[in-house]
Amino acid sequence: MKFLFLCGLLCLGAHDASAQDRQSAALLWIPAAGSDITAELDALDKCAACRLTIALSPEQAVPALRTRLREEARKGRLELAVRAAGDPPLPLLFSPDSPEVRWRGKAQTALWGSRLDILASVVFQARNSHEEMYGAPPSGFVPAGGGAIPQMLELLSAYEISWLAAGPADSAPFTVTLSSGILLLPFHPADSMEALGNLLMQAGGRISIQDQNPPQLPEEDEDTALAEPSAIAEAAQAQSTAAVQSAAAPGKNILFAVVDESLSAPESYRPLLAEFMSAQESGQDVEWLTVSSAAAASFVSAAALANFPPPWTEDYSAWAGSLKQRAALHTLGELRRAINVAANSTSGGHVKPKLVSGLEQLERGDKLLLFASTDTATASAIEEEFRQKVATLYRQAGLTVPPSLRDSLAIAEPEVGDEAPQISTASAAIKAGDSYLLIENPQKQLRIPAKYHTLPGGADPQQLFNLQSILVSWDEKTIKFTLRNRRPERQDRPLLRQFVIADLYMDINSRRNSGTGIFLPERRLSPNPDDAWEYAVSFSGQKAQVYKTSLAGIQAGRSYNTRQDKSGDISVEIPRSEFRGNPKLWGYTALIMAASDTSSDSSSPEQNADGDTVLDWMAADKMGSSLSSLHAADRL
Missing domain, CATH: 2.60.40 (Immunoglobulin-like)
Structure with a gap:
């Protein structure tokens, strides 16, 4: 019954207590890819006290659903954050040697290369796709598992995104940090009512005032706003203004919680969330906000963190903890490099769109997760599918298929050393x-x-x-x-x-x-x-x-x-x-x-x-x- 609590959480805090007396919190929901969220939207529409931010997989956003989501966003109770198709673990795929990218069994140097240019392209495409689907640019970016690296902040700032969802920093688990113009938000995973209650108490009991004047999120350029008016953007601004006026009591942290279903096995997907949305539980004095409203009302630290926040999954072992997963990542790195070299020698560096699309499909985070499935049949099937697709891309690029693809994926890894990984590895x-x-x-x-x-x-x-x-x-x-x-x-x-x-x-x-x-x-x-x-x-x-x-x-x-x-x-x-x-x-x-x-x-x-x-x-x-x-x- 994992995640049954979600909708009920959003209705907590329906008391008459003033905002000064209430704990403020924001909930980010990441639905499982392919799941139906209609029932939850129906319940949200009936819950006047509910506020929710959702990061929906682009594949789920069919035209009819987009229309409804736009309507809910205009009401100011729903915020739409951007999420890359397939939930690729971007830092793991494209900056594996970065010190912030850790996984179980990581050796001195990763066996696949760093490509920050591709990471930037994925973020850019996700951002533009979101704006095309919903008619307004996103305020926040939600990477798979909350995994990010410092270099992503400059990219997001250039793409006019205001906040990044990450895990909590060890040194300041409830502190919002401003870096490179981006609000780095500390999301805490919650999978039960008990876990969420404990997080609310922890956040309410910790005082971290860095600035007595909470900063607003970056405002939209006035000329752009006049030229392209957006009801969704106006609703988001109204949420932020209201939050600054009424949300957080001085000295209190705002809790950022996340329900991440993208990492769940199919049998763990949430059933009947609408039952909790309609329960109207009111056991705690909690004021729920959208993430952008909560970010605007938060006390923000401009001081650099001692260590960049890890993912809310703690590390990248979910995608690279098994030998098969790392062998797949290495195989992907070799394929990309081979296609790159072939393109440089035959077409001036231009790579055919079907090859780019094929690589993106192989880099999907949901596929990488299945390599570590405890179901032997599932793991074997995904490996066979992967090897066939890799071989197809080699042929489409006019290259010889490596003989190693005829056998089960394997990799020879160096021994894990005690020294820290090499630091300077990000690509230009x-x-x-x-x-x-x-x-x-x-x-x-x-x-x-x-x-x-x-x-x-x-x-x-x-x-x-x-x-x-x-x-x-x-x-x-x-x-x-x-x-x-x-x-x-x-x-x-x-x-x-x-x-x-x-x-x-x-x-x-x-x-x-x-x-x-x-x-x-x-x-x-x-x-x-x-x-x-x-x-x-x-x-x-x-x-x-x-x-x-x-x-x-x-x-x-x-x-x-x-x-x-x-x-x-x-x-x-x-x-x-x-x-x-x-x-x-x-x-x-x-x-x-x-x-x-x-x-x-x-x-x-x-x-x-x-x-x-x-x-x-x-x-x-x-x-x-x-x-x-x-x-x-x-x-x-």
């Missing part, structure tokens, strides 16, 4: 225009060499070495390479040219082993054989050194003086005659290091405590110590 994103190409690098926690732990003027070494972007622009005569990092304070940016070494490697033809299969000396990483490079530019000190490959190996060409403008950007212009080909079609890989000798323009890097010289990298993928190039036309 790339954009291109007619005469430029921009590589954007997400900020990460880097392992900085000891000699740079203290910098002149108290500059932050993490900010200094987290290079923000690389711009490549060109005309008929020159190619201009620009390093940008505006994360440090303006007065600290001159240190970039003094302390940072940045290599940019260019693969002009995407041909296997056609070029150099090693980076410059002391880099301790290597390019993927399919991304062997022909040209490189290394920034160090006041110079930018050009390198080329030949049958004799790596050849140092001319060096050019760099310049640093008032904003701190470091640039160099190099004649087109130094290079051949179209820069827009090249593959790019960048390495970021700290200078060993700051008194000269030497490109020799300093080691950190782990003996590594490369502090950060910008690439499409990383498998072990091998990096795959970024391509502007790469749709994956």
Whole structure:
């Protein structure tokens, strides 16, 4: 009878007690994919005290249901949050080496690569699909299991999403945090009336006032609102205003609770939820709010959390805890990489839509869960279906099907070590225009060499070495390479040219082993054989050194003086005659290091405590110590 309590919870608090005396709470409901929610909507319509936020799977939102949901949202009692189709565990799939992504049995380095560009694409598509279906942009994003990583905050902010549903932080389990313009909400899973009652008491008993003036959610741009009026958006704003005026008593936390049915086995899906909606239980003084209303009324901390919140599932073991699941994830990583390489060599990086769609189907979280099913027949059936679909995609891409797919999925994993996983592993994103190409690098926690732990003027070494972007622009005569990092304070940016070494490697033809299969000396990483490079530019000190490959190996060409403008950007212009080909079609890989000798323009890097010289990298993928190039036309 798991989850029978849901509807009754929403009707708690139908007392005449004032809002000042009541505990405030918000409930997020994530229905099981394929389940019918009509009865619950009927009951919600009859419950005047009920407020609910629902994250519905896009597959469930048939036209008739969308119309009804829009009507309920206009009444102000229902809020619609966005949820990606298939509930893919995004950080696990596309940033497995991130320190926030943990699972039972995780080794030092994940055996499938990081691709934040794909993660960004999934979020973007989910957001746009939601707006198309419901006629208004979503306020919040609900990832599978509440699993998120810090890099997702900047993405959501760019996509004008206001809040992210995550698990509770260990250090502040009921505190709402504002980071990168996004409200990070601490959702607590509840599966019984007793569990919810305990959470309400805990939230009500903890005082965490960070700001005596609760901030409003970011308001919609006025011009946009006038041009595209939305009844749903107006209702959400009204909820937020009312919540600020009446919801939370000073010093009280608002409880954010989640009923997540997406992780349940089919036999555990909720039956007869409407019975509880109609029960009108009133055993506690609780004022239920939509999530956006509760977020607007919450006291918000702008202080950085000591650790990024884990999922409300605690980790990613639900999707990667079994050997079969990890073997499937590894197989997916190999398939995606093979399709990527084939596309680069045959179609300028463009991947056929049917291949993209096929990969998305294989990455569904609900399918990954079934690999760990205790029902042997179910687990065997999902594995057989998976292997057949993978083989089909290899054939559709014009590739040879790996012989390993004929047998049961298996993987050889390194032993789990005691040391923490590698920190700098998130991938970069790339954009291109007619005469430029921009590589954007997400900020990460880097392992900085000891000699740079203290910098002149108290500059932050993490900010200094987290290079923000690389711009490549060109005309008929020159190619201009620009390093940008505006994360440090303006007065600290001159240190970039003094302390940072940045290599940019260019693969002009995407041909296997056609070029150099090693980076410059002391880099301790290597390019993927399919991304062997022909040209490189290394920034160090006041110079930018050009390198080329030949049958004799790596050849140092001319060096050019760099310049640093008032904003701190470091640039160099190099004649087109130094290079051949179209820069827009090249593959790019960048390495970021700290200078060993700051008194000269030497490109020799300093080691950190782990003996590594490369502090950060910008690439499409990383498998072990091998990096795959970024391509502007790469749709994956």
